[in-house]
Amino acid sequence: MPKxxxxxxxxxxxxxxxxxxxxxxxAPTLSRIALEHWITSHGFExxxxxxxxxxxxxxxxxxxxxxxxxxxxxxxxxANDIQISFSLKALLTTASLKSIxxxxxxxxxxxxxxxxxxxxxxxASVVDLDPTLATRLFDLLPAETAQIAELVLSYQTDEGPxxxxxxxxxxxxxxxxxRLSLQRDQQVLGDIRATLGRDLSIHLQINEHHPLYEVGGDxxxxxxxxxxxxxxxxxxxxxxxxxxxxxxxxxxxxxxxxDDQLAFTSRLSxxxxxxxxxxxxxxxxxxxxxxxxRLHPSIDQALAKQISLDIDAQLTLQQSTFNLTLIEGSRxxxxxxxxxxxxxxxxxxxxxxxxTLSGQLNQPDSWQYGVANWVINGEGLxxxxxxxxxxxxxxxxxxxxxxxxxxQGAVSLPMIALQPAGVxxxxxxxxxxxxxxxDFSHIDLSGSLSSEQLPVSINTQARLNTNLRGEMNWTxxxxxxxxxxxxxxxxxxxxxxxxxxxxxxxxxxGRLSLxxxxxxxxxxxxLISADLLYGNNQIEQLQWQSELQIDHQGKLSNTGxxxxxxxxxxxxxxxxQLDYELLNTAEQTWLTISPFTASLLEGTIYLPTLSFDPGExxxxxxxxxxxxxxxxxxxxYAEKGIYGEGLIDGQLPVQxxxxxxxxxxxxxxxxxxxxIRYQPxxxxxxxxxxxxxxRLALDALSNLHYRMLDMQVDYQPNGDLTLRSRLQGNNPEWxxxxxxxxxxxxxxxxxxxxxxxxxxxxxxxxxxDHFQR
Numbered sequence: 001m002p003k004x005x006x007x008x009x010x011x012x013x014x015x016x017x018x019x020x021x022x023x024x025x026x027a028p029t030l031s032r033i034a035l036e037h038w039i040t041s042h043g044f045e046x047x048x049x050x051x052x053x054x055x056x057x058x059x060x061x062x063x064x065x066x067x068x069x070x071x072x073x074x075x076x077x078x079a080n081d082i083q084i085s086f087s088l089k090a091l092l093t094t095a096s097l098k099s100i101x102x103x104x105x106x107x108x109x110x111x112x113x114x115x116x117x118x119x120x121x122x123x124a125s126v127v128d129l130d131p132t133l134a135t136r137l138f139d140l141l142p143a144e145t146a147q148i149a150e151l152v153l154s155y156q157t158d159e160g161p162x163x164x165x166x167x168x169x170x171x172x173x174x175x176x177x178x179r180l181s182l183q184r185d186q187q188v189l190g191d192i193r194a195t196l197g198r199d200l201s202i203h204l205q206i207n208e209h210h211p212l213y214e215v216g217g218d219x220x221x222x223x224x225x226x227x228x229x230x231x232x233x234x235x236x237x238x239x240x241x242x243x244x245x246x247x248x249x250x251x252x253x254x255x256x257x258x259d260d261q262l263a264f265t266s267r268l269s270x271x272x273x274x275x276x277x278x279x280x281x282x283x284x285x286x287x288x289x290x291x292x293x294r295l296h297p298s299i300d301q302a303l304a305k306q307i308s309l310d311i312d313a314q315l316t317l318q319q320s321t322f323n324l325t326l327i328e329g330s331r332x333x334x335x336x337x338x339x340x341x342x343x344x345x346x347x348x349x350x351x352x353x354x355x356t357l358s359g360q361l362n363q364p365d366s367w368q369y370g371v372a373n374w375v376i377n378g379e380g381l382x383x384x385x386x387x388x389x390x391x392x393x394x395x396x397x398x399x400x401x402x403x404x405x406x407x408q409g410a411v412s413l414p415m416i417a418l419q420p421a422g423v424x425x426x427x428x429x430x431x432x433x434x435x436x437x438x439d440f441s442h443i444d445l446s447g448s449l450s451s452e453q454l455p456v457s458i459n460t461q462a463r464l465n466t467n468l469r470g471e472m473n474w475t476x477x478x479x480x481x482x483x484x485x486x487x488x489x490x491x492x493x494x495x496x497x498x499x500x501x502x503x504x505x506x507x508x509x510g511r512l513s514l515x516x517x518x519x520x521x522x523x524x525x526x527l528i529s530a531d532l533l534y535g536n537n538q539i540e541q542l543q544w545q546s547e548l549q550i551d552h553q554g555k556l557s558n559t560g561x562x563x564x565x566x567x568x569x570x571x572x573x574x575x576x577q578l579d580y581e582l583l584n585t586a587e588q589t590w591l592t593i594s595p596f597t598a599s600l601l602e603g604t605i606y607l608p609t610l611s612f613d614p615g616e617x618x619x620x621x622x623x624x625x626x627x628x629x630x631x632x633x634x635x636x637y638a639e640k641g642i643y644g645e646g647l648i649d650g651q652l653p654v655q656x657x658x659x660x661x662x663x664x665x666x667x668x669x670x671x672x673x674x675x676i677r678y679q680p681x682x683x684x685x686x687x688x689x690x691x692x693x694x695r696l697a698l699d700a701l702s703n704l705h706y707r708m709l710d711m712q713v714d715y716q717p718n719g720d721l722t723l724r725s726r727l728q729g730n731n732p733e734w735x736x737x738x739x740x741x742x743x744x745x746x747x748x749x750x751x752x753x754x755x756x757x758x759x760x761x762x763x764x765x766x767x768x769d770h771f772q773r
Contacts (some may be wrong), residue, residue: 058084058085077108079106081104084143099146100143100146101149103150104151128273129272129274130272135198138176141171144173148170153166165181165192176196176197178193199218211233213232213235221272228268231266232262233263260295263292268285288317291311291315293313296308304336304337311331323356325355325356327351327354331348333347334349340466341468341469342467344378345378345379347381351372351373352374368400371399373395375396376395385552387419388417388418396409397409404438407436409434410433411434411445413429414429415427420519426453432445432446434446440466442463442464442465445464453490456476456484457476457477461474472512475508476508478507481505481527481530485499500534502533504528508524509524510523511523523547525545539565542562542565544563546560547559555586557581560580562577570754573600574599575598576599580592589615591611592611593610601629601633603628624650628668629646630674641679643677644674644675646709647672647674651668653665660718662715663714665714669710669711673705673706674706676701676727697742700740705729712724720748722747723746
């Protein structure tokens with residue numbers, strides 16, 4: 001009995017001991033069965049688990065290998081040296097662990113695009129962005145913490161490159177963080193550091209020696225839509241260097257400093273059921289982006305060695321409609337600009353006010369840009385063919401319109417300075433309109449040029465290419481000549497200081513051609529109904545028409561014609577039309593005047609073709625006098641009582657040099673008989689009472705009928721004139737018509753006589769002085 005009672009008392013202990021021994025012996029099998037059950041319950045097809053004998057609260061797994069195929073993806077996972085801390089009760093009841101530490105985990109993902117399931121996925125109309133997907137990532141974790149010391153990931157499509165990542169990963173129910181080194185076909189690409197929270201916060205950084213890209217923010221699911229709020233930092237210089245080293249081709253050969261950055265924030269709203277069709281996707285996307293760019297690229301084979309971009313912009317997107325706003329102050333700076341004949345050390349394009357670009361994303365034909373106001377300024381602007389060249393500041397107002405069509409707008413250049421070598425030109429301003437075709441091959445300009453230095457407004461039309469080469473047609477409407485000549489004096493040295501323009505108008509039209517390394521100007525000039533005063537000489541109703549050509553070498557060609565009304569140099573003169581040609585080069589200046597006539601004293605003076613250097617004249621030519629009226633000549637002396645009748649012809653050899661005009665042994669005289677009558681005043685007549693010779697001369701000239709009048713003319717550059725006159729004839733009222741042979745020498749200064757005529761219209765004292773001498 002006592003034995004049976006002891007046996008009954010020991011039986012529970014024996015059973016408990018047996019259970020403990022059995023549980024200890026069966027723990028690896030139970031753990032393996034539990035793990036395989038948990039893994040296969042999550043969709044893995046093939047599971048192979050190798051465990052060590054458990055220790056207290058811990059299982060060491062030598063290796064786990066599992067595979068899964070979900071239609072287009074084949075996944076193979078292999079984990080080695082796994083340490084699992086667990087509670088047997090929790091493991092059996094809830095399939096949860098305390099911690100998992102994996103020394104090495106490799107995951108291979110192969111995408112087979114030939115599988116029918118893959119094609120069905122690609123052709124699917126929508127993708128369900130289930131908000132529980134992210135939380136499931138954390139719910140799948142069977143432990144409070146998981147740590148992978150060595151994580152190796154590989155991803156490859158059937159035709160694509162092998163992408164690999166190696167690093168580490170940590171996971172808990174609230175956060176995932178990882179660090180991976182990326183490779184592409186065994187070439188190191190860089191490092192990724194990423195953190196994803198259960199609350200859908202995210203931070204991602206990509207580095208390779210230097211930071212390349214950073215993004216941070218969060219995802220929210222509200223009212224059946226995903227809302228992404230992210231801040232981005234793109235290290236553009238380092239990223240460009242990374243792209244170059246990894247042989248990624250770019251449209252332009254750019255170089256950026258390593259510290260150049262591009263920062264922007266984005267807010268994007270997506271529906272849960274996301275369409276895969278691009279057109280449908282654009283219709284459901286909503287959001288906005290704020291961009292700030294500070295870049296300093298250097299571009300090979302560009303207009304400038306370096307470009308600075310300082311851009312601030314705002315982009316909004318709603319139902320496939322976008323609106324991009326460029327913020328005031330955005331600017332582009334070109335450093336060391338060089339294009340064709342034009343260069344500048346710095347050129348700045350800056351936006352004044354905001355401007356927009358909007359339209360349907362999937363319909364580029366609908367894109368519209370708004371009005372934009374730009375100012376271009378800079379330093380060191382030069383033109384190869386000009387000694388001084390300035391077009392800045394330049395103000396542009398771009399009209400709004402459809403993108404892809406010609407650009408139109410207004411242009412203002414308050415200060416234009418074009419100074420060829422050796423030529424001083426007035427500064428001008430330009431106000432007008434411009435058009436640029438879609439291929440940007442040229443620019444058409446129309447507007448008006450004006451100047452604070454000149455009283456003119458010049459209408460212009462121009463077509464210039466991107467190097468500012470081309471042609472500009474211009475027209476100057478009729479402008480008052482007096483004000484224009486006065487304003488032009490500082491720029492045209494050839495305008496004589498004694499010249500005054502009292503009336504008349506001036507108009508012109510021409511073409512300026514700007515070619516490679518040279519320029520040329522053609523102009524048609526016209527002076528209309530001008531009255532001029534040169535000293536005391538007057539020119540009335542001057543009509544001047546001229547064709548002018550000038551080039552960059554200083555070569556000038558000017559042909560024209562001059563017509564006048566009356567010219568008064570003390571005597572009235574009427575000129576025939578005068579045609580001329582003026583050529584000026586670096587070597588010489590040459591003026592050619594066609595034959596012309598001058599009507600003077602009721603007769604005509606004939607001048608031959610004249611060709612000479614107006615700066616240093618040296619020529620000899622012969623002028624002919626025909627039918628000069630002696631009565632008109634002597635009428636100048638009418639106040640002193642001398643009159644006459646007859647016609648005078650002759651020829652004068654004229655020499656013009658830098659000293660002046662010289663005439664030697666010129667001969668003029670009458671070709672038919674005439675009459676000279678002289679009636680002295682009382683004083684001269686009283687003098688003759690005591691001078692027999694004077695009395696004889698006065699009596700003979702009181703009514704002299706001459707049959708010959710011959711004069712030898714000599715003229716000196718200082719204006720001194722010597723006339724040696726011989727008169728033959730008779731006075732019917734004196735000594736019974738006795739023959740008279742009278743020699744008279746007259747000496748005087750022609751400029752002085754002309755000034756007397758200009759002042760009084762008559763030569764008052766000339767005759768008396770001659771007789772008294």
